[in-house]
Amino acid sequence: MSDTQYLAAKTIDEAVNAHEKANGTARFLAGGTDLLVQIKSGIRKPNLVIDIKKIVELNSINEISDGEFEVGASVSGANLNRNLKFAKLWPGVLEAFRLIGSEQIQGRASLGGNLCNGSPAGDSVPALIAAGCKAVIAGPKGKKDVPIENFHLGPGKTVLENGEMLVSLKFPKREANSADAYLRMTPRTEMDIAVVGCGVNISLENNVCTHARVSLGAVAPTPLLIKEASDIMVGSKLDDDILNKVSKMCMDACNPINDKRGTIDYRTKVAGVLFKRATKLATDRIGGNK
Amino acid sequence: MNEISNKWIGKNTIRPDGADKVTGRAQYSSDTTMPGMIWGHVLRSPHPHAKILSINTKKAEELEGVKAVITSKDVVDFPIDTPVILGIQDMRWMCRNVMARDKVLFHGHPLAAVAATTEEIAEKACELIEVEYDVLPWAIEIDDAIKPDAPILHDHIQFEGKSSNIAGTLEHKKGDIDKGFSEADVIIEREFKTEAVHQGYLETHSCLVSVAADGRATIWSSSQGQFMVRAMTSYLTGIPQSNIRAIPAEIGGGFGGKTIVYLEPLATILSQKTGRPVKIVMNREDTMRASGPTSGSKSKIKIGATKDGKIVAAQGTYYLQAGAFPGSPIRGAVGCSLAPYDIPNAHTFGYDVVSNRCKVAAYRAPGAPIGAYGVESVLDEIAEKLNMCPLELRKINAAKEGTQAVHGPTYPQMGYLETVEAAINHPHYKAPLGKHQGRGVASGFWFNAGGESSAQLNITEDGNVVVTTGHPDIGGSRASIANITAELLGIHHDKVSVLIGDTATIGYSNLTGGSRVLFASAMVVTESAKLVIKQLKQRAAKIWGIDEEAIEWENGEARPAGDNAGKFAPLTLAELAEKATATGGPIGAGYQVNTEGAEGGFATHICDVEVDMDLGIVRVKRYTSIQDVGKAIHPDYVEGQLHGGCVQGIGWALSEEYIYNKDGHLDNTGFLDYRMPVCSDLPMLDTVLIEIPNPKHPQGVRGVGEVPLVPPLAAISNAVYQAIGKRSYSLPMSPPKVLKIIEGN
């Protein structure tokens, strides 16, 4: 009885045109690990499903220059994991991505899907924000780049307009002595949804922080970039005093809800704890400890 | 019977259903289809409590593809004030649970069902059914259901002279409780709370029913008892039992939750109306919303002991959620909680509380984990106060052979004390603990059960054996029955095939529950084997021309009993089978009886946890279950029962709970937010099987399936206390709750 049409687009133009014509009744399909679940449970009833995995640009990993990566929106976790250089440069992004679901889910799930689904609890998003990543978007009016921290507008809402599709994620060129880390709190060890997620990305020179970005997930209607954190961290030695200050900042930035997955009070505390732990992890990684 | 050589009993033989299950070939109930089959779907209440003013099915009936629509009018009615007892159920509640009459009593309560050519049409038709409700105030939590002005679910239920949601009570008394407390040097009194938890079977409920033109119904379904399915369907449809054939499918987990029907009567009525086979499959959401779970509870425990650690008085008061209809497992809480101990003065009291939740169903040792949680936690506090090892406290007070239990019986030979001693001596109990780690112990008891069982044991023409029994195999009973049969007949295990009969092919057998199946099956299989051996001896006697008494059966052969009997070469089972036609016909025998003598089971568990002091996360690091299993007929499957119980206990203690929102709707109907543990949440699980044979059973069997879920709640809670120095008095010990306790507010 289902009236849903399926289109496997071969080019960006074909996908974008079909989406635009459907006038808000189409959905792009990457791994489908969110979309198919939503269709099955009746949350979404698209008239047209546009499969984008056959579009070359969306399914490839490019190293544009040495240490500068662009990852296609529909590349699966299993595939990105095979790129050893990416794994070395962005361990935090990869660990966030690899936390999604199980081995089976990893064969399908994409960074693009995680981002475009619009959940404030999507695991890869804080890591992408901390990485300083940009979303490359194609649409009827051409291509544009949007920083990930500006991509979400609210739960389930993104900047994407009718006809617009995420093509890839562009990572900044990786500097030496840098590392990132992502930690999430879930009651179970796996197959769970983040109660709080925290991504930290830092660069050190002679133990002094030269670059820092901190992001939190699941503590507000959208994932957050803690802008002021960078200001205090850069130039410091990331000593306890600084970490306590930023931890407090993270807690102050939280604007979570009380729900079955966690209380306001709990989520706020956890944000502060995870920031410290993720920073320690990233620092250790630069030191070559992990 | 022959001396038991134990060639097969106690061996980890390959389970007969194993190959089919690991290759995906096993037939579960939703795998069954039939030509001409159509689909059923159930309309469920969007309200937790409402009067049904009218149901208009016209639009649904007019939808193309719809073949029939039914409501409570089509289900046999049982007047609400007259009990009609069937096992632990009452048909007046069952009839209203499968299809609401007059009132809907919980979110998800069925009130109509549709059969249509596709599942989608059936679902669409349900949306077209127009129902007028008068929404009533509701009560979900126990405290809301028992307060003076609580909304009343069933007007005819009276307590202390008034309409009430307290539907029943149960009490056990021993000695003089006040005198007991007056002799105590320490007294601890605490209140506890637990949440409703689901059995979490992976296979949801489903069935296929075909009612033929002559009115005979065939039911394929997943349940813990095909005879239960037949009886309940018969009651609710009016079809005589002889015209219903219930065929048990393989079962994807039940844990007690499949001891009642939800869909079978509806599919039967829909099939009757349409003349087509009707299939209904419940989805996960409805399974969570409207089947299972076991009760949430609140309880108060008070225990007094002397300085030397002798318990002189114990008192427990339990309130258990029954869901929308009476029948919570208060017996398990009231009867089991003090059963491991020799206590001179005791008083336990239970209240059965109805509220606007779905009707509870059995869950491994129903009620007993709730009872043990409070008692075993308070014992932990008493031990600490007396500066005594908590296992030593249990040892001093252990019930033994001859002890009169608080719930009545006097114990025969039993192995509780042995479990405690084994725990004290286990390396786990002495292993060092790390930072923020704690160790807890707790004990538990379950009654176990006997009941009706039937078996048929036939010798095939080529000298092999087919055994048929009547209880669905959930935990490996076929493998164990094969072991026993091979042992008794003195033949190789490979020669024995064990099947589960349907209601038309084997005699009445009570459902798979109460840890009764192997206990009862082994008894009727033993009796059947005796009869078959007698026949085999008679055949040999005939061939040799000597007296039957002069023949013995040994190692799978008939032999002359001694030199006086004459010199004959032994006759094997295969040789006797080959000559069966000439010596009197087919060889085989059946036996059926109401089995008695199921003796209780005891366990003691040791658990280590580690707590993340900043996040409140509790992880179980090491777990050892020690249990008196009577006799482990198939040790792997006995261990499997212990593993399963302890995993379900870990879920219950740490992460599982029914969460209702402000509209009275269950808010976590999927496994993402209903958090059963996953593999990575668990440590390796250690087991110690103690074998103190049940003196009332031919192989010494005690039920082993339920005790393993009794101690974990308290063992884990006691371990968390040791780790953080503060105690939680409610479950689950979720991270936010634990962090709050750590921070002391």
Ligand SMILES: Cc1cc2nc3c(=O)[nH]c(=O)nc-3n(C[C@H](O)[C@H](O)[C@H](O)COP(=O)(O)OP(=O)(O)OC[C@H]3O[C@@H](n4cnc5c(N)ncnc54)[C@H](O)[C@@H]3O)c2cc1C
């Ligand atoms: C069992 C299970 C466990 C899970 N565990 C986690 C977890 O631990 N953490 C977590 O964050 N998530 C989890 N998820 C959710 C999901 O797997 C992730 O969000 C995943 O990254 C989605 O990727 P996808 O490729 O499958 O997206 P899809 O389902 O294909 O798409 C998701 C949404 O994004 C849109 N979309 C996809 N690609 C584009 C594009 N290029 N342009 C525009 N719109 C697009 C789709 O239309 C859809 O609305 C889990 C899901 C399941 C089923």
